[in-house]
Amino acid sequence: MTRTGLLGGSFNPAHRGHRGVTLAAVRALGLDEAWWLVSPGNPLKSGAKDMAPLAARLASARAMARRAPIRATAIEAKLGTRYTIDTLRALKRRYPKRRFIWLMGADNLAQFHRWKAWRDIAREMPIAVIARPGYDARALASPAMGWLRRRVRPVAQAQHWTRWSLPALVVLRFRPDPTSATAVRAADPDWFRRAGSSFSMRSRNLTPE
Ligand SMILES: Nc1ncnc2c1ncn2[C@@H]1O[C@H](COP(=O)(O)OP(=O)(O)OP(=O)(O)O)[C@@H](O)[C@H]1O
Numbered sequence: 037m038t039r040t041g042l043l044g045g046s047f048n049p050a051h052r053g054h055r056g057v058t059l060a061a062v063r064a065l066g067l068d069e070a071w072w073l074v075s076p077g078n079p080l081k082s083g084a085k086d087m088a089p090l091a092a093r094l095a096s097a098r099a100m101a102r103r104a105p106i107r108a109t110a111i112e113a114k115l116g117t118r119y120t121i122d123t124l125r126a127l128k129r130r131y132p133k134r135r136f137i138w139l140m141g142a143d144n145l146a147q148f149h150r151w152k153a154w155r156d157i158a159r160e161m162p163i164a165v166i167a168r169p170g171y172d173a174r175a176l177a178s179p180a181m182g183w184l185r186r187r188v189r190p191v192a193q194a195q196h197w198t199r200w201s202l203p204a205l206v207v208l209r210f211r212p213d214p215t216s217a218t219a220v221r222a223a224d225p226d227w228f229r230r231a232g233s234s235f236s237m238r239s240r241n242l243t244p245e
Pocket residue numbers: 043044045046047048053054057139140141142143144166167168169213214215216217218219
């Protein structure tokens with residue numbers, strides 16, 4: 037059983053925060069590896085004007101994941117899924133020998149109740165929420181946390197997530213990292229245009245295996 041963490045995101049672009057929290061989660065949860073699911077389009081961000089092309093975002097994720105137990109993938113484009121619930125069900129079918137845990141920052145938990153079939157997501161696999169500066173109070177007070185509160189596991193049991201009955205959620209607190217893609221874009225709005233010609237999207241490169 038390969039213990040695999042899934043971090044979905046826009047990665048517009050990938051940054052040091054993604055790498056840092058993923059590596060810390062790999063250690064805290066005893067993961068063999070983490071997959072970054074670079075989204076073809078977050079359903080709640082459709083029409084965002086500053087969203088770079090998928091190929092550029094995937095390339096930035098690949099570069100940021102280098103020499104780490106992290107695989108940057110565009111598997112949602114390959115599977116034809118956009119909603120997380122559909123992605124997780126498809127991944128479990130496609131990789132039956134893996135055990136998956138969903139990773140997300142506290143900002144995502146604060147919005148989680150707006151995701152399609154969010155309760156079913158929590159029934160599909162355990163969730164590890166990573167504290168994020170500026171979002172933790174909102175996440176704790178969120179409707180999703182209201183529903184999940186009684187399913188919260190102590191962090192001391194984080195290595196045993198494969199044995200948890202679902203839904204299950206653990207909150208991980210690492211050294212707070214204020215990095216965000218919004219700040220990176222503000223400092224360098226043309227990040228994907230500068231590097232544009234070197235990005236390619238060969239379909240054989242979309243999946244982790
Ligand atoms: N510094 C961070 N600390 C904790 N979690 C993070 C951090 N940066 C990103 N994440 C998490 O990584 C996942 C993907 O994030 P995403 O690609 O949207 O980056 P972002 O920095 O949040 O982007 P944006 O600023 O454009 O909203 C989300 O679950 C998000 O909460």
